[in-house]
Amino acid sequence: GENVEQHPSTLSVQEGDSAVIKCTYSDSASNYFPWYKQELGKRPQLIIDIRSNVGEKKDQRIAVTLNKTAKHFSLHITETQPEDSAVYFCAASKGSGGYQKVTFGTGTKLQVIP
Amino acid sequence: GAVVSQHPSWVICKSGTSVKIECRSLDFQATTMFWYRQFPKQSLMLMATSNEGSKATYEQGVEKDKFLINHASLTLSTLTVTSAHPEDSSFYICSAIGGKDQPQHFGDGTRLSIL
Numbered sequence: 113g114e115n116v117e118q119h120p121s122t123l124s125v126q127e128g129d130s131a132v133i134k135c136t137y138s139d140s141a142s143n144y145f146p147w148y149k150q151e152l153g154k155r156p157q158l159i160i161d162i163r164s165n166v167g168e169k170k171d172q173r174i175a176v177t178l179n180k181t182a183k184h185f186s187l188h189i190t191e192t193q194p195e196d197s198a199v200y201f202c203a204a205s206k207g208s209g210g211y212q213k214v215t216f217g218t219g220t221k222l223q224v225i226p
Numbered sequence: 227g228a229v230v231s232q233h234p235s236w237v238i239c240k241s242g243t244s245v246k247i248e249c250r251s252l253d254f255q256a257t258t259m260f261w262y263r264q265f266p267k268q269s270l271m272l273m274a275t276s277n278e279g280s281k282a283t284y285e286q287g288v289e290k291d292k293f294l295i296n297h298a299s300l301t302l303s304t305l306t307v308t309s310a311h312p313e314d315s316s317f318y319i320c321s322a323i324g325g326k327d328q329p330q331h332f333g334d335g336t337r338l339s340i341l
Contacts, residue, residue: 146330148332154334154335155333155334156270158329158330158331161329201270213272213275214260214272214330215272216269216270217269218269219268219269221267
């Protein structure tokens with residue numbers, strides 16, 4: 113089955129600096145890669161996603177890059193703010209016919225220091 | 227946007243009790259719903275996948291007789307933890323997707339504590 117590795121497990125940055133979280137996946141058939149932000153005790157919220165036919169996607173301060181050949185994808189957060197502090201999960205997904213099986217990474221706890 | 231409602235949000239009960247958790251898609255029809263378990267400071271572990279009107283597909287190591295899943299309609303799936311014990315205490319989260327290649331939308335989760 114799919115295996116998703118995520119690094120680092122914890123990340124502390126100064127407010128205003130950039131944060132980068134990296135993930136690798138094992139199944140070349142995976143074609144959809146969402147990123148979720150989860151605050152303590154709350155639901156994971158989709159913040160950005162990318163499909164396998166795209167190499168990069170950006171949404172304001174958040175960007176995601178995908179290298180299909182190397183099977184890795186990264187989340188980039190620029191101009192970090194204290195409210196960005198949370199646990200971030202990457203995920204890899206594949207499937208068809210209405211069924212997408214998602215495998216999550218182990219999570220990165222991001223702390224933005226004011 | 228797509229909203230998934232999960233109830234209850236918190237359950238505390240005695241060992242041996244069966245607990246039912248509901249997951250509803252409020253503004254879309256969910257072709258597939260997923261049930262996850264999350265331990266403190268850990269990732270989401272998929273327990274099972276359910277499609278409306280068919281039996282759930284359980285992940286390896288998940289006891290289907292322990293965790294009963296019923297996907298009665300395109301907007302409702304339930305997870306019943308039967309004869310719960312302290313080791314079943316965890317954070318359970320459901321999610322739903324509205325169609326092929328659509329993102330998952332998560333419920334708020336249910337914190338289950340078995341005394």
